[in-house]
Amino acid sequence: MHRVTLVDTDICFQQDETHDTLLRAGLSQGIGLPYECNSGGCGSCKFELLEGELEELWPDAPALTARDRKKGRKLACQCRALSDLVIRMRTDESCVPVHAPARQQAVLEARRDITPDIVEFRLRTESPAHFQPGQYAMLTLPGTSAPRAYSMSNLANDNGIWEFWIRRKPDGAISPALFDSFHPGDTLALDGPYGLAVLNTGSPRDVVCIAGGSGISPVLSIARGLLRSPELADRALHFFLGARTRADICGLDELAALPGFDTRVTTYIALSDASPDEGWEGATGFIHELVAKELGPRLAEHECYLAGPPPMVQATTRMLMLDHKVPQEQVHFDRFF
Ligand code: FES
Structure with missing residues (x-):
């Protein structure tokens, strides 16, 4: 268990699972850490390491510029603590998750062709499917190394149904396995929900x-x-x-x-x-x-x-x-x- 302290704030959280990233650990404890892609691409989750040791899962992540690297900046979605840490990272009330991300096994109930290269994958988890319209989940297929972000097309429900419309990418890291070898009854690891581009129910527009x-x-x-x-x-x-x-x-x-x-x-x-x-x-x-x-x-x-x-x-x-x-x-x- 490692303690992560955000300098100049009274915020700290624990990273108590070795496979958690700093971003996931913070979000799952209700901390409003800024992020978007959760995949090393956007740079919204940058922070500065002030004390401690960590592991970078993707040191060459495209979101980090040469200047970022020179200044010692890291990505919270691509780092795991190896000791207690002190970091500088902003927080934002609007990033506090309404539904904290959870890891669960999901079974594929059905797949349906939508277009020649988009398929609907209908997954079921034992727990209710709690998420906001517009959010995504990280899916990891057995035998693949890294999770991939896919957005839900349906709405939250108590039946544990998560539907994804996914486009086949012939050279994608997970797409061939998903499209060619993932059949009803098979399971994958689902981690979510994530994402801040959600339906704004408070807007009059x-x-x-x-x-x-x-x-x-x-x-x-x-x-x-x-x-x-x-x-x-x-x-x-x-x-x-x-x-x-x-x-x-x-x-x-x-x-x-x-x-x-x-x-x-x-x-x-x-x-x-x-x-x-x-x-x-x-x-x-x-x-x-x-x-x-x-x-x-x-x-x-x-x-x-x-x-x-x-x-x-x-x-x-x-x-x-x-x-x-x-x-x-x-x-x-x-x-x-
Ligand atoms: Fe996009 Fe970390 S959330 S790079």
Whole structure:
């Protein structure tokens, strides 16, 4: 058991499992440590080591710059204490987890093809599935070395059901094992929930959801949370989906099944790689361009949620915050790069 003290604060926590990272240990004890990806990519969890010894799980993590390394900065999501530590790290009330992450075994109940390369994996845990719309879990398959972050597409429930829409990445670290060798009845380790890009139930604004590729999973969860929340019953939803081709369009049936779909939801689709023989007469190009065209100056009146591949997230956040001056606190996304 190692004690981690945050200098200049009265905060300390224990790392009592050798396989916990500092980030996980802090969050599981209710400390509001800032983070986004939990995977070494975003840099939100940087801290300075002042005293003690630690192990870096991924010393070359891309979130650390040469300057960071020179200044002795580390990533809380990639470090484990080997002794008591004193660190300098900011905390934030908004990062205090509503549901502390928990590790459990999950069994695959079913899988369902959504598009040619997106599959829904429906997992069940013995404990209730407690999470907020927009959050993710870290999944570790037997025989693979590192957990991977995947977002839930469903809503919290007492039946222990966790649904993930996952896109196959032929060269991904876990994707081939997940798609080719993970069958109903098999189990994996699920650790979660994580993520701060969650549905803001306290906002009076209408909502814009923007999904690209497998970013559909958390955005669908946000839409479900919005349309099923009685306290948000007067909020309209603009749902934007960016896909490559007609075959990649997904999530519309699930949206149409939600209460209030006919009166509160407007859907928009843009295809980036539609070929002429698809007969597509809708919008083409990138999804952030369609969002700007449809809502433009009205965007700043909305709560905006987005998820997708890094280039899509970068282009969309730039469009929202720079071109249309949407305040940062109204733009919700977790950076996985
Ligand atoms: Fe640690 Fe993103 S949360 S690098």
